[in-house]
Amino acid sequence: MEIDILQQIIIPIIKILFIVHLLIIGVMAMIWSERRVSGWMQDRLGPNRVGPQGLLQPIADGIKFLFKEDLIPNHVDKPLYVLAPAMLLVPAMIAIAVVPFGSSITIAGIEIPLQIADINIGILYILAITSLGVYGVVIGAWASNNKYSLLGGLRSSAQMISYELTLGLAIIGVLMLSESLSLRKIAIDQGANPWEWNFLIHFPAFLAFTTAMFAETNRLPFDLAEAEQELVAGYHTEYSSMKFAIFFMAEYMNMIVGSAVVVTLFLGGWHFFGLEAVGGPFWSGVISFAIFFAKTGIFLFVFIWVRWTLPRFRYDQLMNFGWKFLLPVALTSIVVTGTLYIATNGNRLWIGIGNVVAAFIVVAIVAGMLAMDNNSKSTVQSTPAAAPLRGLDAVE
Amino acid sequence: MNAEMILFFIFGAVALIGAIAVISFRHPIYSALSLIVTFFAQAGLFVLLGAHFVAAVQVIVYAGAIMVLFLFVIMLLNLGTLSAKGALTGKLKGVAIVLGILLAVQGIYIAVKAGNNTALESAQASTEPVTTYKIGELLFKDYLLPFEVTSLILLAALIGVIVLVKRDKQIEN
Amino acid sequence: MSLEYYLVLSALLFTIGVIGVLIRRNAIIIFMCIELMLNAANLAFVAISRDLGQVEGQLFVFFVMAVAAAEVAIGLAIIVSVFKHRETINVDEVNSLKG
Structure with a gap:
């Protein structure tokens, strides 16, 4: 007892x-x-x-x-204005619950898996919770009663819906090979060595997932919801003091959780050349946690790196990129992985090669079609569409 | 009073309060948020019923996609200012509520009756959660045709939406 | 935990949805009430599915969700285009068939 x-x-x-x-x-x-x-x-x-x-x-x-003074402007919708930061922070915090941050550790004869909850629909839980993050942004934007905020919120909701699809579709190949939705099982299924990890087997899906993850966390080059040059500060223009700090914290938490999920799904979780199995039942747990921690840290560095490398997308470019490139790549990855899984009896090498080749073909086809489309359009003289309203076409 | 009972009453109460809030808030944004709360409580009920996969899909589809669309449209059209003159008034509202209560009484009567009738069979009710594997097997083997038909419905909706939006543009031009 | 609790809850939720459709005139809120009714039906499906020890009930929930998603996409598009033409989404004011 x-x-x-x-x-x-x-x-x-x-x-x-x-x-x-x-x-x-x-x-x-x-x-x-x-x-x-x-x-x-x-x-x-x-x-x-x-x-x-x-x-x-x-x-x-x-x-x-x-x-700092906790300022609540007069013209805001007060209950929602106060609620919005929490609505962004809570999903960011509870999403980590199903991520395995190490193998397992044995203390005083009790084996403790390094994960808060290993539920059998783990990855769906992550998708469900991260999809809720958008409410904080949208509600905060609307409650601020400020047109720049509102534009930021509209952009954010359209962007989140668009990139969520890619996020969900890109992992299906991984799930197919692991035959499980549990994050722990997916992490264990990837072997000890880097060439056995999912990012090589599903390279296009890995890229698509990572890109969509950037978009979901509202980081550059996808930070249109808070584009300083256009929208002052976007959805958190009217926020100050701790409420602003909570928005800020939530963004970083989303990044950390996102990195942890990418590491678990694609970068082998806590595996690293068998180093995680060194030592007794206690030390191997500690080492596996350290490896996971280090990988997440390196991935977070990539977030910062990308921020200072790529300029921000224009809104229609964002939608084009999401719907015309990322989504087809993610869909192709499902078809190719499924077909080759049956055809080659689950040979990882062939699936990896097939994925990359298919992704190249798809990107080439889409790029070719867009180029043709542009050529025919330029003769008619196209008018540039109003940026914020473009979201409506894309979402619906 | 076991744990499941307590959780059922908590989730049930939250769902009901959320639902009542949906129809009583003036502003559509508050209604939409209340509806999200109701959907969440329902996801909790699904977990209680051992339908974990359904619960996750409920949150992903309803809370994550459908309600975001609702919010998007409410914000895009800025409907807040128009809602005030909504709602029925006076006698009509009373009649509607009385009819509604009548429906509720009927519904509860049928529910209790049905619950009693199947009480015999509930011996075989399993407390084991239904696995995703089982759902997938059924969906892609026994129910493949309905599944494919569903995809046609979605395709039709997609085309329909594009047509609706496109036509507007041509008129404007 | 017997079935009737879930069915009663489902019936109540459905009724609230019906009342909402009857008393509210805002097309978006009416739409939300329809979603509420669909969800009440889903709850009954899952509850009965567990009671009978069959998975089929849960499959119907997926079909309902797919239909609901399609319906929302179309419905909101219609609301948006009605609003563009008439500047209102009060269902009592949008009652003539001629646009």
């Missing part, structure tokens, strides 16, 4: 506390590293005054946010 209480209640609570705090510390680390890495990429220093190497800067920022 005592063991039961320990395993059913106390250990999960410890795991939840651990992960939630890790997320919050991760957000602080991300704020620091984003600014420092940005500085490094732009050949400047970045914040370096508060604490060694500026490490305490996020805490200073947090204190500043806490003490």
Whole structure:
């Protein structure tokens, strides 16, 4: 009975506390590293005054946010205005619950899987929860009662719906080969060595998924919802103080969760050349967690890297890219993976090659069709469409 | 009173309150948000019933896609200002509510009756959750034709929407 | 946990949907009430499916959802185009067949 209480209640609570705090510390680390890495990429220093190497800067920022006046403008819809930041933060926090952040650890004879909940529809849970993040943005934008905010919210909702499809379709190939929806099973199914991981077998799907993940987290080059040059600050224009800080935190949490999901689905989870199996039942757990942590960190670096590498899309480019390139690539990956799985009896090598070849063909066909379309259009003299309203065509 | 009962009453109450809020809020945005709450409570009920996959799909399809479309349209048309003159007034509203209560009584009567009739069979009701595997097997083997027909419905809807939107553009031009 | 609790809840939700359609004149809210009714039916499907120990009930839920998604796409497109022409979505004001 005592063991039961320990395993059913106390250990999960410890795991939840651990992960939630890790997320919050991760957000602080991300704020620091984003600014420092940005500085490094732009050949400047970045914040370096508060604490060694500026490490305490996020805490200073947090204190500043806490003490700022909590401003609620007169013209806003008050209940929703207050609710919106929470609606963005909560999905970001609870999505991590099904991500396995390590193999399992044995303490005092009790084996503890390093995952809060291993549910059999894990990946669907992730998709369901991340699809809710859009409400925070949309409601915040609408409640602000400000046309720039509203435009940001409209853009965001159209963008999220468009890229969610790619997000969902790109993982189907992975699910087919793993024959499971459980994230733990998918992670275990990928072998110890990098060439056995899913990102090589499903390379186009991996790219499509990662791109869609960028769009879902509203990061550059997809941050049209908060494009400074066009929309002031987009959906959070009217927010200040802690409410703004929560929007900010939610964005970083989304990034961390997104990276963790990509690592689990495509980059072999906690595997790394068999290093995760070294040591006893305790140390192997710790090492597997460290490997997962490192991979997630490297992927987060890619987020910052991309931010300073690619310029922002224009709105119609965003929709074209999502619907005409990413979606066909994701769909092709399903067809090819399924066909080759039957034809070659599940030979991973052939599936990997077939996926890449098929993706090339599809992209070439789409690009060719677009080029032809442009040629025929340029004679008629096309009028540029109004940017924000383009979303309506795309969504419906 | 076991755990399932307690959870059922919590989720049921939330679903009912959300549903009532949908029809009583003035502003469509609040109605839409209440509807999302109801859908969530229903997803919880589906989990209680062992239908995990249905619960996930419920959240993905209804909360994640359909309601975002609703919000998108409400925001796009900025309907808030128009809603005030909505709602029936006076006698008609009373009649509608009385008829509704009548329907509810009938529904409850049938539900209780049906519940009692099948009580014998509920011995075979399994508490095991239905696996995704089982659903997939049924859907792609026994119910393949309905499944394909569904895809036709979706295709028809897609074409219909494009036609509706396209025609507007031509008139404007 | 017996079936009738779920069926009663389903009936109540359905009724609320019906009342909503009757008393509200805003096309979008009427539309939401229709979704509510479909969902009430879904709940009954799943509850009965578990009671009978069959999975089929859950399959019907998927079909209902697919139809609902198609219906929402079409319905909202119609609402948008009605609004463009008439500047209103009050169903009492949109009552002539001639556009």
